[in-house]
Amino acid sequence: MITAEKISSTDKLVSDFEAVKKTLPGNSFVQSIRQKAIESFSALGIPARENEEYKYSNVQKLFSEAVTLSVVEMTLSKISIDKYLIPNLDAHIIVLINGFLSEELSLLKNLEKSVVVSSLQKAFEKHSEFIERHFSTCADINSDAFIALNTAYASDGVFINVPDNTVVEKPIHIINIIAAKESTFFFPRNLFVVGKSAQVQLVETFETHDLPVKAISTSVTEIAINENAKVQYYRLQNDCGNGQQINTVSASQQKNSHFDTNTVTLSGGWVRNNLNIALNGENCESHLNGLFITSDTQHVDNHTLVDHRKPHCESNQTYKGILDGKSTGIFNGKIFVQRDAQKTNAYQSSKNILLSDDATINAKPQLEIYADDVKCSHGSSTGKIDEDALFYLRARGLGIESARKLLLHAFVNDVMQTIRINALRDYLETLIHKKLGE
Amino acid sequence: MLTIKNLRAGIEGKEIIKGFNLEVKAGEVHAIMGPNGSGKSTLSNVLAGREDYIVSGGEVSFNGKNLLDMSPEVRAREGLFLAFQYPIEIPGVSNINFLKTAINEIRAYKGIGPMEAKDFLKLIKEKQALVELQGSLAGRSVNEGFSGGEKKRNEIFQMAVLEPTLAILDETDSGLDIDALRIVANGVNKLRSENRSFIVITHYQRLLDYIVPDFVHVLYDGVIVKSGGKELALELEEKGYDWIKKEVVEA
Known part of the structure; x- marks a missing residue:
């Protein structure tokens, strides 16, 4: 057990690695990657506020609070996962407790x-x-300190391989449960490999179970999407207040593949989502949709990076935020169009509604284009609820609360319509209805 | 049904309605005409309860209750309907869903349970025919991508569904071609009854060829300066508003 170690800084995380590295899983290939990763982390360090990528998310503060390092499995046997299931969703269930796969709780039928x-x-x-x-x-590992840190410490997670020409009929629902009695760091690591012409729908939910303290989960999910494959990946962050997450999803697409992601954040005290997509083949399509509805002092930071490296690819991003209370939202979307990526179509939109004067949104779309025959556009808007529309609805007899709800539901409607699993969309509608009714 | 006494109201500190009086009885159709800037739109917004408009004096009684004390939704639930001059586009809210919510909130206010789905659909179908509104339009988002004529027809369609006792038509004829005008007017005429009153606000006389009013009032600088029967509208059409302005100045 290493759980008693207290860490508070880059140096401490680096020196702790020396102590635990022999206990971490993996053969010499993996161990050599870990070694390179910790060296990269040591060089990069926990990003300061001066770092443009972390300007609005104070990760140094997050890491300055003394917490325990957890690279060993914690078992939560005999808990009921019923409350974490999505009603009417007929899915394969994978349960990860603090990033460790629980065979006992998982159900693959x-x-x-x-x-x-x-x-x-x-x-x-x-x-x-x-x-x-x-x-x-x-x-x-050289692009981001948290990818480096996770790669060094990666302890467990789920590996999924969908072989060529295989269509997984039912969605795979991955339930991430964070449970800790003392403040703890976790490093979940997932790898999904989707073969040529294979298809899979993945749903990932983030929950907590009995978490009286702060927990920081630094996760990385890699998705290798081969030729002609189609992947839908839905993430629902409906965590409770003490879960703090820095999640990175990095996907690589080969030619003619489709990748659809939805990232929905409804609760969770402090969330940073990095979504990196590399279009490594021609004729790829990527759809990145996101929705965050925040209240109180929630902090939700979505960073996306779509790297168009080959010609004839299309990417679409729509992120929407509704912010109440003293919450903070960030959308930073970067699109690279490399020199070879002619005939690229890239579109990005970030729209936000502020329900309170104390809520803040920072939206920053960025385009870097090195090819000359491309269609790229981006737009960002932030405003209050439309007073004219509100009056129109009230003038027809709708009470102010139901009129507001109707307008807010309408605002998120286009993102909701991109969710193609009906049971998941219904479940989200219910959660959103509840959240907007607070 | 509606009694307005010495109403004074304005927006952003500027008084626009300056002592307005009107009595509308059940079943009557009153036309309010006037040049631009006379206060026509302010009047309709004040009656519908738009919060940007401040009432600085006077009384408005609607079916014996103080209208000015009511929120916009309560006015609607009490039977007041405003057909907007510029109907709002609301992407993502379907006409049907919106009307269902409206009907059920109005019913709840009256202590009646929600309407059965099949009754609601029957009602929609019946009222759509009234304004020759395509079925597909009713299923679309509220006014989104509608032409000017479709928007106005949608207003009358909503009115038909909600069955108000007093409907205010705020320049419903503006932006309509002659065919759309006829359809809208026919819809309104079919809804005329001894229990339902209309206030038709318009700049031009032509709407009144189709919706024949019982009374015509001329609004100028926030007050009614002349009232008469339907022939007053024709006189205005012939002589223009300058004639009225001159009379007011001379008086």
Whole structure:
């Protein structure tokens, strides 16, 4: 057990790594990546406020509070996961407790036989060919301190391999549960490999179970999407107040592939989502949609990076925020169009409604274009609820509260319509209705 | 039904309605005409309860209750309807969903349970025919991408569904071609009854060829300066508003 270690800074995390590295899973290939990752983390350091990428999210403060390092498994057996299930969603269930896969709580019924679902630890041993081909290839340890930190410490998570030409019929629902009695760091690490012409729908939810203290989860999910594959990836962050998350999802798309993501944040005290998509083949399509509805002192920071590296690709981003109380929202969307990426279509939109004078939004769209035959556009708007529309509805007999709700639901409607799993969309509607009714 | 006594109101510190009086009885159709800037739109906004407009004096009684004490939604639930001069586009809210919510909130106010789905659909179908509104329009987002004529027809459609006792038509004829004008006017005429009153606010006489009023009032500088029967509208059409302005100045 290393759980008694107290850490508070980059140096401490680096020196602690020396102490724990022998206990971390993985063969010499993995260990050498870990070594490079900690060196990169040491060089990059926990980003300061001066770092443009972390300007509005004070991660140094987050890490300055003494917390425990957790790289060992914690079991929560015999808890009921019923309350974390999505009503009417017929899905394969994978449960991760503090990033560790719980075989006891997971339920894979009638999963297509060729599909591999295992803990990352087991995958390090049993599926080393996939690990060596894909681990740490989508998420670049030199690009971000938290990718480096997670790669060094990565303890467990879920590995999914959907072989070529395989269509996974039912969605795979990954339930992330954070549970801790004392303030703790976690480093969940997932790897999804989707073969040529394969299709899969992934739903990831983030929850807490009995969390009286602050917990910081620094997770990385890598998704390798091969030719002609179609991946839908939905993330719902409906965490309670003490969960603090820095999540990175890095996807790499090969030619003719489709990748749709939705990131919905309704609760959770402090959330930073990094979503990086590299379009490494021609004719790819990416749809990135996001929605955050915040209140109180919530902090939700969405950073997206879409890197168009090949011609004839299309990317679309729509992020919407509704902010109340003293909450803070950030949308920072970067689109790179590389020199070779001619005939790129890239679109980005960030729209926000502030319900209170104390809520803040920082929206920053960025385009960097090095090709000359492209169509790119971005837009950002922030405002209050439309008073004219509100009056129109009230003049028809709707009470002010139901008129407001109707308008806010309408505002998020286009993002909701991109969710193609009906049970998930219904569940979200219910959660949103509840959240807006507070 | 509606009694307005010495109403004074304005916006942003400027008084626009300056002692307005009107009595509308059940079943009557009153036309209020006037040149631009005379206070026509302010009057309709004040009656519908728009909060930007400040009432500085006078009384408005609607079916015996003090209208000015009511929020916009309560006015609507009590039976007042404003057909907007510029109907608002609300993307993402379907006409049907919006009307269902409106009907059920009005019913709840009156202590009646929600309307059965099949009754609601029957009602929608019936009222759509009244203003020759395409079925697909009713399913679309409120006024989104509607033409000027479609928006005005949608207003009358909503009025038909909500069945108010007093409807205020605020320049419903503006921006309508002659065919759309006829459709809108036919819709209104079919809704005329001995229990339902109308205030038709308009700049031009032509709407009144189709919706024939019982009374015509001329609004100028925030007060009614002349009242008469339907023939007054024709006189205005012939002589223009300058004639009225001159009379006011001379008086």
